[in-house]
Amino acid sequence: MNVYLTQQAESDPGVIPELRDRKHAAELVATALEHFDLFSGLSDRDDVSVEEFITGEPGNWQTRDDGR
Incomplete structure (x- = not known):
C-alpha cells in the first residue's frame, strides 16, 4: 500500500x-x-x-410616537 494513503493530512482542506x-x-x-x-x-x-x-437624524421625514 502507498505510504501517502496511510498518513494523516497536515493541512485542512476545509479552508x-x-x-x-x-x-x-x-x-x-x-x-x-x-x-x-x-x-x-x-x-x-x-x-x-x-x-x-x-445618519437617522430626525428631520421632517421622521416622526416619533412620543413627540420627540
Whole structure:
C-alpha cells in the first residue's frame, strides 16, 4: 500500500470552500445592494437629504410616537 494513503493530512482542506463561500457572500451582498435601489426614492423627496437618511437624524421625514 502507498505510504501517502496511510498518513494523516497536515493541512485542512476545509479552508478552501470556506474562502470561496466568503467571496460568494460578499458578491451576493454587493449585488443585492445594487438591485434594491435604496436611494432613488430620496431624489423625489424635498424634505430629506441623503445625509439625514443615512445618519437617522430626525428631520421632517421622521416622526416619533412620543413627540420627540
